[in-house]
Amino acid sequence: MSDSALTPFKAAFRLTKLLNEFSNVHGGQRFPVDVESLAKHCHEVFHWNDPVAKVHGANIQGFDGCLTTLGSGKGWAIVYNNALSSEGRIRFTLAHELGHYVVHRTLKTEFMCTGNDIDDWQSADRNIETEADLxxxxxxMPLDDFKPRIANDDPFRKIAECAEAYGVSLTAAALRWISATEKKALLVASNDGFIRWASSSDAARQAGAFFRTRGRTNELPSRSLAADTNVVRELDGVSVPANVWFPKAHADTKLREMKIASEQYGTLSLLILPSTADVWGPWNAED
Known part of the structure; x- marks a missing residue:
């Protein structure tokens, strides 16, 4: 397969297949993925002569990770911000930069990635940062292993279990769940009463349940569980009128809202709408 034919999905699948085969033959723990070791041997899989020669932490303030060339014939370095305190965040950052190496290294000699780049899985323009996330x-978290782990109606608890099993952050596991679920569901990250970003499942987006956050300021709904500072953790979920979050939703429609809050990472909320819910407003020809 030529470099130009490598999509994020094909590249990840090829490496996943190799890791599965290795685990089947040699045994041992399949997850979490040892990204550092994989990165240093990745060039052998694709028969490239410009390996990832170094993987290390450094003081790169303002960025979570970086992929940079070491110069002609010296290969590449993957660097993560050594101020990152979460092992799960570090692992996902390393995998993101490995994605740049595998899929994009012919485009540039350096990739500097912020935390927003690494959380932006649903960018409308499908840019290289989105591809590295995918x-x-x-x-x-390959889907053939991920989906069986979440096959029940207790999503936030299962997401937390997946985060532990795959060695990733709760946010990364939750975003993976959103991308895989058939439910009408949204993940909302907030701080200090304002939405930082939101990610919708395909079914939720088609029902009008999404938030545009890029370049906008969105205040949390005052009657939402997310805005209630007295509630730190609610994994089972509470019933909330859907029009609290989506003003054009029918007054009788309820959604299920779950929440995990921390001083370090802010608030992560999971909203699940009924399968029949639709929160689009009345049709307006001017729209």
Whole structure:
């Protein structure tokens, strides 16, 4: 397969297949993925002569990770911000930069990635940062293993279990769940009463349940569980009128809202709408 034919999905699948075969033959723990070791041997899989020669932490303030060339004939270095305190965040960052190496290294000699780049899985323009995220998600949490782990109606608890099993952050596991679920569901990250970003499942987006956050300021709904500072953790979920979050939803429609809050990472909320719910407003020809 030529470099130009490598998509994030194909590249991650090829490496996943290799890791599965290795685990079947030699035994041992399949997850979490040892990204550092994989990165240093990745060039052998694709028969490239410009390996990832170094993987290390460094003081790169303002960025979570970086992929940079070491110069002609010296290969590449993957660097993560050594101020990152979460092992799960570090693992996903390394996998994101490995995605740049595998899929994009012919485009540039350096990739500097912020935390927003690494959380932006649903960018409308499908840019290289989104592609690196998709590669990382498919490598660290392959769907054939992920889906059986979440096959019940207790999503936030299962997401937390997946985060532990795959060695990733709760946010990464939750985003993976959103991308895989057939439910009408949204993941909302907030801080200090304002939405930082939101990610919708395909079914939720088609029902009008999404938030545009890029370049916008969105205040949390005052009657939402997310805005209630007295509630730190609610994994079972509470019933909330859907029009609390989506003003054009029918007054009788309820959604299920779950929440995990921390001083370090802010608030992560999971909203699940009924399968029949639709929160689009009345048709307006001017729209």
């Amino acid at each position: 590669f990382a998600a498919n490598l660290l």
